[in-house]
Amino acid sequence: MEGQVRIWIGCSVGMRSAVLSAKVLYLFILLITRQVSSINPNCDNLEKQYKLKCGTGQATIKNCCNLVAMGSGEDDSEPLGPSGVYSITGGSPFTSNKVYCDMDTDNGGWTVIQRNTNNSMNWISFSRSWVDYENGFGDLRADFWYGLKAIHAMTQTGQWEMRTDFRYANNKTWTYFHYDHFSVGCASEEYPLSVGGYKGIVFKGLYDGHDEAKFSTYDNDNDKAHFTCAITSKCGWWYYACDAINPNERPPEVSLRPRREKPVMVDMINIKIRPKQC
Structure with a gap:
């Protein structure tokens, strides 16, 4: 025993x-x-779906272009993953460091900073305060504004390009225009817009009229007009006097006012940016 x-x-x-x-x-x-x-908050998802090993040099995603740099496939020639919401470092405060990445348009890598669909199901108001436009608002999977703080921070890291895609309200066809340079200045200067190098296919020069314009909202008027453009348009934007294009209006509008022509109404519009080296 x-x-x-x-x-x-x-x-x-x-x-x-x-x-x-x-x-x-x-x-x-x-x-x-x-x-x-x-x-990298995306690590588990990326490893499961795209067989990405989250190791040194691949773990930090600062913007959507980093996903393209990681690549997929045997030769890393294809953009990594579908369009959708990803976690990044240094994102907009309202998104908890998340961003919507367009991985389909023009080889992908685009960080979407604005979307306005004029859809009653996803409807949000773009008539917001200065603080709201600084921090961002909305739903990354629906309509939103990403936030001036985050856009400024992103565009201070290297050279960035910008593309605006929109759909005509009358015939539902899509088109776009593209600028080779895009950046947003600092808060102390009211987030001035710097844009140039038009490369689009329609409406040449629409953003040119907003170059160097300061951002304006109904409670922080920085435009050159005799009235407050943000109150008239019911949204914030880089107004000069007042706008050649205003994606934040309801419905969104691509205006040809500088040429004294009738504005073109669109029912869906989005603005996206990416590093030029992408």
Whole structure:
């Protein structure tokens, strides 16, 4: 009996040691996993869907262009992942460091900074305060404004290009225009717009009239008009006196007012930016 008891006690101690070792190993693996995930919140999703190994040099996503740089496929020649919401570092305060990436248009890598669909199901008001336009508002999967703070921070890192896609309200066809340079200045200067290098296919020069314009809202008027453009248009924008294009109006409008022609109404519009090296 004493020998049997000794054997039982020995087995019990061995089992406890094995269980303890397994727990320690599990906690170690969990710690490592959380450390990787804290670097890149998309890590689990990217590894599962696109077989991306979240290691050194691939863990930080600062903007949507980084996803293109990671690549997919055997030769990394294809953009990584579908269009959708991704986690990044340094995002807009209202998005909790998330951003909508357009990975389909013109080889992908676009960070969408505005969307206005004029859809009653997704309807939000763009008649917002200065603070709202600074921090951003809306739903990244529907209508939104990304936030002047985040747009400024992004466009201060290297050279950026901008593309605006929109759909005509009358015939539901899509078109776009493109600028080779886009950046937004600092808060102390009222977030002035810097844009140039038109490369689009329609409405040449629409953003040219807004170049160097300061951002305006109904409670912070910085335009050159004799009235408050943000109150008249019921939205914030880089007004001069007043606008050649105003994507934040309801419905969104591509205006040809500088040429004294009738504005073109659109029912869906979005603005996207990406680093030029992308």
